[in-house]
Amino acid sequence: MFKIKKVLNSSVVLAEDQNQQEMVLFGRGIGYGQKPGQMIEEKKADQVFMSVDNMRAKEFLQLLDSMPQEFIDLTQHIVQYAEKRLNSTLNSGVYFTLMDHLNFAVERHKKNINITNRVYWEIKNYYTEEFEVGNYALELVNDTLGIQLPKEEAANIAFHLINALGEKSDSKDGMKYAKMIGSIVNLVRYTLNMKMDQENIHYSRF
Structure with missing residues (x-):
């Protein structure tokens, strides 16, 4: 299970796992109607992207801000x-x-x-x-x-x-x-x- 920290768009959310490690989760419609604090099952994500501690993930999060x-x-x-x-x-x-x-x-x-x-x-x-x-x-x-x-x-x-x-x-x-x-x-x-x-x-x- 993951706890949503931020909905980036309808297909991507920022969440944390049980060890409070931040992860980027992909999934078609995974962020639709979701709010911070809600729980989400891992199987609903098409791809658990990577830890936010990873430099590439930080670049990716910045990219998402301007990505159609x-x-x-x-x-x-x-x-x-x-x-x-x-x-x-x-x-x-x-x-x-x-x-x-x-x-x-x-x-x-x-x-x-x-x-x-x-x-x-x-x-x-x-x-x-x-x-x-x-x-x-x-x-x-x-x-x-x-x-x-x-x-x-x-x-x-x-x-x-x-x-x-x-x-x-x-x-x-x-x-x-x-x-x-x-x-x-x-x-x-x-x-x-x-x-x-x-x-x-x-x-x-x-």
């Missing part, structure tokens, strides 16, 4: 879908990083600023399941917000999921190799001053 509700809901939906699809528990910090990324991506889109993902091809081909989740998330964001973010955002979202898969060394090594391949491709591209067709079979073989 739709990004909170989208992040919850994407993380829950990803965990089911990938059959793995993601590091709780992904709520912070992914939510912040989605918000920033939409802001960039509104200002017509496009940032290229230089490891798009590598993520698409080496992390196919994560990339497919990224595609699902991209379509969800576009449909929900009525916008059209660039296809590269699928790889950006997948990148956050790969990092959140967390403590697995193979995931970390794979991401390191993907970045290294991207750097090699860029080195060749700029040295030879040529444009590469990333869908071409010769590119794949290279």
Whole structure:
């Protein structure tokens, strides 16, 4: 059981456990109609986020003050879908990083600023399941917000999921190799001053 200390919005509450340790709790509608002092069962929370003693959690609480509700809901939906699809528990910090990324991506889109993902091809081909989740998330964001973010955002979202898969060394090594391949491709591209067709079979073989 948790005791509510503050309702941050309809989906997030600040609470304390039986040891009086402050925790951030996620859950669709978890804060709706709730008041400080009321008790809440742990099973009603989709995710017990992390202790407020954690520096990342403090940053997250500050972020929530200016975060539109739709990004909170989208992040919850994407993380829950990803965990089911990938059959793995993601590091709780992904709520912070992914939510912040989605918000920033939409802001960039509104200002017509496009940032290229230089490891798009590598993520698409080496992390196919994560990339497919990224595609699902991209379509969800576009449909929900009525916008059209660039296809590269699928790889950006997948990148956050790969990092959140967390403590697995193979995931970390794979991401390191993907970045290294991207750097090699860029080195060749700029040295030879040529444009590469990333869908071409010769590119794949290279």
